[in-house]
Amino acid sequence: MSKFPNPNTITSIEKRAKSVDEAIEEALNELGIKREEAEIEIIQEASKGFLGLGSKEAIVKVSVKGAVPAATEAAEESAQEAKADAPKEVSRVYDSEKPEENAKNFINDILSAMGLEVEITASFDGETVNVNLEGENMGIVIGKRGDTLDSIQYLTSLVVNQNSEDYIKVSIDTENYRAKRSEALIKLSERLAQKVAKTGKKFALEPMNPYERRIIHSNLQDNEEVTTFSVGQEPYRKVVIAPKNPKPYGRRNRYKGRNDHRNSAGGYKSYSNAEKPASTEPAATYKADFKPQQHKAEYKNFEEYLAAHSKD
Numbered sequence: 001m002s003k004f005p006n007p008n009t010i011t012s013i014e015k016r017a018k019s020v021d022e023a024i025e026e027a028l029n030e031l032g033i034k035r036e037e038a039e040i041e042i043i044q045e046a047s048k049g050f051l052g053l054g055s056k057e058a059i060v061k062v063s064v065k066g067a068v069p070a071a072t073e074a075a076e077e078s079a080q081e082a083k084a085d086a087p088k089e090v091s092r093v094y095d096s097e098k099p100e101e102n103a104k105n106f107i108n109d110i111l112s113a114m115g116l117e118v119e120i121t122a123s124f125d126g127e128t129v130n131v132n133l134e135g136e137n138m139g140i141v142i143g144k145r146g147d148t149l150d151s152i153q154y155l156t157s158l159v160v161n162q163n164s165e166d167y168i169k170v171s172i173d174t175e176n177y178r179a180k181r182s183e184a185l186i187k188l189s190e191r192l193a194q195k196v197a198k199t200g201k202k203f204a205l206e207p208m209n210p211y212e213r214r215i216i217h218s219n220l221q222d223n224e225e226v227t228t229f230s231v232g233q234e235p236y237r238k239v240v241i242a243p244k245n246p247k248p249y250g251r252r253n254r255y256k257g258r259n260d261h262r263n264s265a266g267g268y269k270s271y272s273n274a275e276k277p278a279s280t281e282p283a284a285t286y287k288a289d290f291k292p293q294q295h296k297a298e299y300k301n302f303e304e305y306l307a308a309h310s311k312d
Helices: 020-031 073-085 099-113 138-142 144-161 177-199 210-220 302-309
Strands: 012-017 038-044 058-064 118-124 128-135 169-174 226-231 238-243
Touching (some): 020 038, 020 058, 099 128, 099 144, 128 144, 144 177, 169 177, 177 210, 177 238, 210 226
Parallel strands (some): 128 169
Antiparallel strands (some): 012 058, 118 128, 226 238
């Protein structure tokens, strides 16, 4: 039996998988050969992409050693298309003297790796690089509550400031998201402030980034009924809205004078130690001591009985 398959059988194959090793293993199993009997070409390495987007599979080409396969134009075209479809690796150095150019180039490379076509405009006012993005599927760029947009902004800030003596702020926006989010946070904080002032109970908001927390603090800083502060560690740090004059809880003071003397209105009257009325004599004489059946002949009433014993 010949060591190699006949010319009509498959002697070369391409495979895609999550890793190079997995793709090679699948190709060897399909060809029915061992690794030492194969020639292996790695067409594309696997990549997780950026922020979970733009990921790519590994692509390998495995051929039987010594075989002379009838190469077809289709196979060659397939290999060329795979190489063309593979995203280009970013190897640019962002060293322009203009920070807005560095920001624009870096963001363009990121969004290209994510497979997005976006129009980018950037300007620098001496303190802040302002970037605006326009294109389709901007929801992907914004992410949940702006998380993806904030991540891109943070990375861009690192690139812009890597060779800068003075710190340069970076602000990235798309579809006027920043203004809409700011307006929503202001309305939310005002509504919660009213609730806190009414109930006397503090309220903790969901975790926010420093920019959004500042919006809440700034909006409520002059409020006469509530105050704000932040708790927790990044990235789970959040704003707490609390009352300036907390209301007492429970019924601790409801029956404060319960065991004190009654006042003239029928309620209870409280006395401090200094206000307590001085005791009068005779201290040991009580109405319970007077028994009419025993003193009927001597006293007509309790007052006479009390007068008679006041000198005892």
